Amino acid sequence: MQPVVVRTVALTADSDHNPLPAGQMPSHSRAICDTFLAMTRPAQTDQSALTHAATPAVVALYRRAFAEFGGRALWNIREVEAEPTLEEVFAITRQLRTEGDMYARRLAEQIEQTARADL
Numbered sequence: 001m002q003p004v005v006v007r008t009v010a011l012t013a014d015s016d017h018n019p020l021p022a023g024q025m026p027s028h029s030r031a032i033c034d035t036f037l038a039m040t041r042p043a044q045t046d047q048s049a050l051t052h053a054a055t056p057a058v059v060a061l062y063r064r065a066f067a068e069f070g071g072r073a074l075w076n077i078r079e080v081e082a083e084p085t086l087e088e089v090f091a092i093t094r095q096l097r098t099e100g101d102m103y104a105r106r107l108a109e110q111i112e113q114t115a116r117a118d119l
Contacts, residue, residue: 053083055118061111062089065096068107073100089115 054062066079073096080088089111096108 051085051087054086054089054115058086058089058111058115058118059083061107061114062092065092065104065107065111069096069100069104073098073104075099086115086118 062084063079066074070079074092077092077095093108093111096104096111100108
């Protein structure tokens with residue numbers, strides 16, 4: 001039996017099919033990446049705001065996420081016993097969206113809306 005060789009092909013040309021320098025991505029791919037990052041990152045650019053403790057409403061949603069989806073969607077994240085920071089809260093929303101079902105995604109949206117209101 002022959003081993004299977006899997007090759008990945010990187011995007012190496014722009015929209016006009018001109019070769020790009022090494023390490024550079026096409027502008028349409030960059031726009032897609034920027035849009036994704038904007039959707040998943042908190043709207044606040046001040047990173048010091050993310051280190052503050054979350055409000056009781058956000059903490060309650062955080063605890064609910066672990067109670068309902070801990071074994072399925074948050075299996076690789078340890079729940080913070082003390083008051084979680086907003087950064088830790090946003091970390092579980094990414095995981096809920098990726099690993100969870102429709103209900104986990106809805107809870108992630110609710111957590112993000114409540115947490116962003118506190119920024």
